[in-house]
Amino acid sequence: MAASKKVITREEWEKKLNDVKIRKEDMNKLVMNFLVTEGYVEAAEKFRKESGTEPDIDLATITDRMAVKKAVQSGDVEDAIEKVNDLNPEILDTNPQLFFHLQQQRLIELIRNGKVEEALEFAQEELAPRGEENHSFLEELERTVALLAFEDVSNCPVGELLDISQRLKTASEVNAAILTSQSHEKDPKLPSLLKMLIWAQNQLDEKAAYPHINDISKATLEDPAV
Numbered sequence: 001m002a003a004s005k006k007v008i009t010r011e012e013w014e015k016k017l018n019d020v021k022i023r024k025e026d027m028n029k030l031v032m033n034f035l036v037t038e039g040y041v042e043a044a045e046k047f048r049k050e051s052g053t054e055p056d057i058d059l060a061t062i063t064d065r066m067a068v069k070k071a072v073q074s075g076d077v078e079d080a081i082e083k084v085n086d087l088n089p090e091i092l093d094t095n096p097q098l099f100f101h102l103q104q105q106r107l108i109e110l111i112r113n114g115k116v117e118e119a120l121e122f123a124q125e126e127l128a129p130r131g132e133e134n135h136s137f138l139e140e141l142e143r144t145v146a147l148l149a150f151e152d153v154s155n156c157p158v159g160e161l162l163d164i165s166q167r168l169k170t171a172s173e174v175n176a177a178i179l180t181s182q183s184h185e186k187d188p189k190l191p192s193l194l195k196m197l198i199w200a201q202n203q204l205d206e207k208a209a210y211p212h213i214n215d216i217s218k219a220t221l222e223d224p225a226v
Contacts, residue, residue: 008210010223028053030190037179037188039066057182061087065178072171073164077106084174091181098177100130100137104144105170108161111147119148 028051035044036055041062044055064087071080081102084091092099103126110119123145131138143158150156160166176186194216201212209224 006208007224008208010211010221013211013221025053030193033185034188034190036062037185039069039175041066057184061182065175068178069171069175072102072105072174073167075109075112075167077102077109077170080174084178087178088181091177095177096130096134098173100127100134100140101170101173103127103130104140105167107141107144108147108166111144112162116148120145 028047032044032047032051032053032055035047036057036059039062041059044062045059047053048055048059064083068080068083068087071077071083081092092102107119107123107127110122123141127137127141131141144161146158147153147156147161150159153159153162179186197213198216204210211221211224213219214222
């Protein structure tokens with residue numbers, strides 16, 4: 001017979017939580033980290049003035065990074081590549097996978113705009129040589145070129161490449177690479193802490209019944225189910 005779980009009342013749980021001390025400075029650093037990583041430059045500048053929390057990178061670089069991200073998201077990949085090289089030429093020089101994905105996105109945009117001959121020429125001259133050096137690149141190139149075989153891309157098995165989500169995926173990859181080049185985490189810390197909270201709650205569920213935070217957005221304790 002399974003052992004019954006220990007029941008922790010709301011009063012006991014809140015007392016335990018009150019005993020945990022978190023510094024305001026640490027909270028502010030988490031907020032600043034989130035604003036910087038996600039690219040909210042105006043909010044980061046305002047928060048810096050109000051809280052006195054200094055960001056770990058120059059806030060001006062956020063504007064440049066967001067301009068690159070916006071260019072990719074709008075399909076202007078050539079402009080994005082130029083902006084990345086203006087920021088730091090080594091980003092693309094040292095990351096062949098990222099450069100290939102940007103060139104792949106350029107090919108997708110040519111296909112999207114019905115520029116078939118230009119797309120084929122670009123694929124042959126710019127992407128095929130990289131495919132010869134890397135098998136995974138070759139597979140991605142073949143998938144992309146397959147878009148040309150379908151007049152109605154809704155019936156194409158790789159039609160998702162033309163979705164806006166593909167642009168967002170490429171933009172996110174570029175964003176992460178720029179952050180890494182600036183010695184900054186590519187992902188904000190706050191979501192990771194929330195994931196740890198949910199994981200810890202799930203682990204504790206196996207041993208006790210206690211007040212939960214069921215809705216992270218509200219962060220309110222709810223009484224344990226007994």
